[in-house]
Amino acid sequence: MDGGQDVARGADTGPNAGHATVADRRAAEALIVDVEGFEGPLDLLLTLSRTQKVDLRQISILALAEQYLGFVEKARVLRIELAADYLVMAAWLAFLKSRLLLPPDPATEEPSGEDLAAHLAFQLERLQAMREASAQLMARPRLGRDVFARGAEEAVTVHRSTVHHASLLDLMQAYARVKTRDEFRPFVMDRRDLMTMEQALDRLRAMVGEAADWADISAYFPEDWQAAPRRRRSATAATFAASLELAKEGRIEIRQGDIFAPIEIRRKDTA
Amino acid sequence: MTDQPETAQFDAASRAEAERMVEALLFASAEPVATAELARRLPEGTDLARALDDLRARYEGRGVELRRSGDSWAFRTAPDLGHLLERHAVETRKLSRAATETLAIIAYHQPVTRAEIEEIRGVSVSRGTVDQLIDMGWVRLGRRKMTPGRPVTFVVTEGFLDHFGLSSPRDLPGLRELRAAGLLDNRPPPGQGGEEEDAQAQDSLFGA
Amino acid sequence: MTDQPETAQFDAASRAEAERMVEALLFASAEPVATAELARRLPEGTDLARALDDLRARYEGRGVELRRSGDSWAFRTAPDLGHLLERHAVETRKLSRAATETLAIIAYHQPVTRAEIEEIRGVSVSRGTVDQLIDMGWVRLGRRKMTPGRPVTFVVTEGFLDHFGLSSPRDLPGLRELRAAGLLDNRPPPGQGGEEEDAQAQDSLFGA
Numbered sequence: 001m002d003g004g005q006d007v008a009r010g011a012d013t014g015p016n017a018g019h020a021t022v023a024d025r026r027a028a029e030a031l032i033v034d035v036e037g038f039e040g041p042l043d044l045l046l047t048l049s050r051t052q053k054v055d056l057r058q059i060s061i062l063a064l065a066e067q068y069l070g071f072v073e074k075a076r077v078l079r080i081e082l083a084a085d086y087l088v089m090a091a092w093l094a095f096l097k098s099r100l101l102l103p104p105d106p107a108t109e110e111p112s113g114e115d116l117a118a119h120l121a122f123q124l125e126r127l128q129a130m131r132e133a134s135a136q137l138m139a140r141p142r143l144g145r146d147v148f149a150r151g152a153e154e155a156v157t158v159h160r161s162t163v164h165h166a167s168l169l170d171l172m173q174a175y176a177r178v179k180t181r182d183e184f185r186p187f188v189m190d191r192r193d194l195m196t197m198e199q200a201l202d203r204l205r206a207m208v209g210e211a212a213d214w215a216d217i218s219a220y221f222p223e224d225w226q227a228a229p230r231r232r233r234s235a236t237a238a239t240f241a242a243s244l245e246l247a248k249e250g251r252i253e254i255r256q257g258d259i260f261a262p263i264e265i266r267r268k269d270t271a
Numbered sequence: 272m273t274d275q276p277e278t279a280q281f282d283a284a285s286r287a288e289a290e291r292m293v294e295a296l297l298f299a300s301a302e303p304v305a306t307a308e309l310a311r312r313l314p315e316g317t318d319l320a321r322a323l324d325d326l327r328a329r330y331e332g333r334g335v336e337l338r339r340s341g342d343s344w345a346f347r348t349a350p351d352l353g354h355l356l357e358r359h360a361v362e363t364r365k366l367s368r369a370a371t372e373t374l375a376i377i378a379y380h381q382p383v384t385r386a387e388i389e390e391i392r393g394v395s396v397s398r399g400t401v402d403q404l405i406d407m408g409w410v411r412l413g414r415r416k417m418t419p420g421r422p423v424t425f426v427v428t429e430g431f432l433d434h435f436g437l438s439s440p441r442d443l444p445g446l447r448e449l450r451a452a453g454l455l456d457n458r459p460p461p462g463q464g465g466e467e468e469d470a471q472a473q474d475s476l477f478g479a
Numbered sequence: 480m481t482d483q484p485e486t487a488q489f490d491a492a493s494r495a496e497a498e499r500m501v502e503a504l505l506f507a508s509a510e511p512v513a514t515a516e517l518a519r520r521l522p523e524g525t526d527l528a529r530a531l532d533d534l535r536a537r538y539e540g541r542g543v544e545l546r547r548s549g550d551s552w553a554f555r556t557a558p559d560l561g562h563l564l565e566r567h568a569v570e571t572r573k574l575s576r577a578a579t580e581t582l583a584i585i586a587y588h589q590p591v592t593r594a595e596i597e598e599i600r601g602v603s604v605s606r607g608t609v610d611q612l613i614d615m616g617w618v619r620l621g622r623r624k625m626t627p628g629r630p631v632t633f634v635v636t637e638g639f640l641d642h643f644g645l646s647s648p649r650d651l652p653g654l655r656e657l658r659a660a661g662l663l664d665n666r667p668p669p670g671q672g673g674e675e676e677d678a679q680a681q682d683s684l685f686g687a
Contacts, residue, residue: 039576039577039580039600039601039602040600040601040602040603041601041602042600042601042602043600043601043602045601085602110670111668111669111670112669115669115670116668116669116670118669119666119668119669122666123598123599123601125660125662126599126662127599127600127601129657129660129662130580130583130584130587130599130600131580131583132653133583133586133587133651133652133653133657134579134580134582134583135579136652136653137579137582137583137586137643137651137652138574138579140643140644140645140652141558141561141644142642142643142644143555143641143642143643143644144567144568144569144571144642145561145568145569145571146558146561147555147556147557147558147561147644148295148298148299148555148556148561148564148567149299149509149510149553149554149555150298150299150346150506150507150508150509150554151298151299151300151301151302151509151567152300152301152302152303152345152346153507153508153509154347154348154356154506154507154508155356155507156356156357156358156507157356157357157358158357158358158359158360159357159358159359159360160360160361160362161359161360161361161362162361162362162363162364163361163362163363163364164363164364164365164366164367164370164403164407165363165364165365165366166365166366166370166371166374167435168435168436168437170365170366170371171371171374171375171378171435171443172375172443172444172449174368174371174372174374174375175372175375175376175378175379175449176449177372178372178375178376178391178392178393179391290542291540291541291542291557291560292542292560292563293542294541294542294543295542295543295556295557295560295563295564296542296563296564298542298543298554298556299556299564299567300567312563313563332499333499333502334498334499334500334501334502334503334504334506335502335503335506346506348503348506348507349499349503352499352500352503355500355503355504355507355520355521356503356504356507358520
């Protein structure tokens with residue numbers, strides 16, 4: 001409790017030092033011990049200002065600055081570490097104090113000590129006002145504590161219905177997709193309906209010896225390649241290509257009466 | 272409340288106050304409140320029965336009503352206003368791919384059996400898909416096919432034509448038009464079913 | 480509703496009906512309902528403002544009251560009956576002093592930036608404090624301020640107004656007196672002639 005005594009005496013630097021009661025001393029002591037409880041230097045200043053027991057508008061900023069500096073000094077003596085912003089405030093208040101005590105320098109454009117002090121007073125008053133407003137707000141009848149909402153909430157029933165939509169384009173694209181789906185598979189030649197030129201050539205070579213008269217190349221298609229359009233088409237192409245090959249070899253003659261007319265071949269007699 | 276000494280005035284004030292209290296209690300409660308529970312929560316000497324009567328009369332014909340169920344009391348929305356607490360949320364969703372394809376096949380090939388649809392799509396068609404299209408009013412049953420088993424066929428409806436702005440299913444663009452429109456990028460392999468036009472043209476080229 | 484051809488009668492009936500409907504809608508909801516939402520749920524042409532006025536008058540002094548918070552409306556039990564309803568009280572997190580002060584500063588000074596809150600409190604505001612207020616649904620982000628850095632601002636929500644029984648931020652206790660006393664002014668420290676660097680330096684001096 002020795003430290004406490006020190007602090008109590010430390011508060012004597014204030015203007016009310018002479019009339020300090022035991023209670024005041026205790027309060028000042030508590031200030032030091034509870035320094036953690038302060039919400040920053042402005043809060044501390046506000047608390048200190050209450051010891052002046054005057055309206056905040058009449059407060060002596062000079063006295064307040066001295067109180068604060070005294071507080072910081074005591075904290076230093078007690079080896080209580082103060083956060084940096086408390087020290088910054090102390091430095092600023094020391095500066096303010098010198099401004100207030102020294103006659104103003106007419107050459108400088110810097111704000112006067114009075115202006116700075118007035119602003120600090122404004123800040124304190126504003127903080128105090130916000131603190132009171134906060135208390136008033138919290139004291140209002142509050143929802144869930146004093147005032148209540150309907151307990152049996154009747155929820156809105158939502159009837160969901162889904163409307164499906166498709167456009168003509170969707171429809172056409174879907175059809176195109178279905179009809180071309182095979183094309184998007186890895187490409188595998190379907191040889192079942194495909195006659196190669198070699199096949200046609202082998203067949204033609206074997207048969208051409210008998211072809212004395214002009215005949216449509218389709219006559220040379222195997223029976224099972226005549227009907228189905230896809231097979232017939234492949235046979236036509238392969239046999240035509242084979243015919244050209246044989247014509248080149250000089251084994252057959254080839255003719256077509258007109259555009260799109262049947263292509264005919266016959267054996268070429270070699271003299 | 273009032274401090275008037277006249278009994279009548281005091282009585283009127285306390286009667287109104289009792290009604291207010293019951294009102295607040297019932298309003299704030301999540302569950303209907305039993306008469307006994309109300310009595311327990313109200314100041315002693317409150318004429319609860321009268322307060323409930325007053326309250327019931329006050330809410331008569333209002334948007335909410337005081338309702339009794341068994342021995343408990345609660346505020347409930349007036350039955351005729353129930354519709355205000357309903358919301359009809361209509362969600363527009365794109366028709367699924369399976370449904371769109373099935374619909375397209377029916378439109379292009381109608382009348383078409385389920386087996387035929389499956390053959391064209393190359394996958395089985397779920398009952399739900401066709402049912403959905405029927406539900407939507409875009410597809411209906413056509414005549415049975417005169418083939419073994421007499422399978423049902425599906426055709427598109429007037430509603431379908433309406434929705435897609437077609438005057439007849441024949442107005443559906445053909446594959447060539449689809450291709451011209453860039454909807455069919457690849458040349459189809461020759462001779463695939465449904466490409467009669469193409470096959471025709473080539474066949475005639477080769478003199479078929 | 481009535482089929483009477485007389486306009487006056489019809490009007491009176493539809494007026495009463497509108498009031499009933501708004502009553503039902505607001506009674507059904509524990510949360511305040513926005514005016515726009517009410518309008519959406521009511522038949523077209525309903526005079527919503529009048530219905531709300533009628534309803535407010537009807538419930539004046541009752542056990543439940545019609546209350547406005549911002550642009551939303553809700554029925555709430557009368558504040559003087561809180562003692563009856565203690566059992567419905569919900570345990571709320573006790574707010575720290577920093578949180579209640581920050582909340583008050585946001586309410587009275589809104590829209591307000593974090594730097595401004597810090598200047599008023601003379602101490603830095605932890606992120607957690609504002610986050611907690613946002614979490615509780617009492618504070619939300621407002622528009623960015625048109626000053627260098629375009630800092631975000633904070634404003635109070637309709638949930639805040641609802642919780643504290645305020646119709647609008649203008650109804651905050653003592654607001655007028657505070658404004659008259661100049662305590663809501665954004666008064667820069669002397670010597671700050673809009674030179675931002677200077678301001679910065681002094682702000683940090685004041686713990687901003």
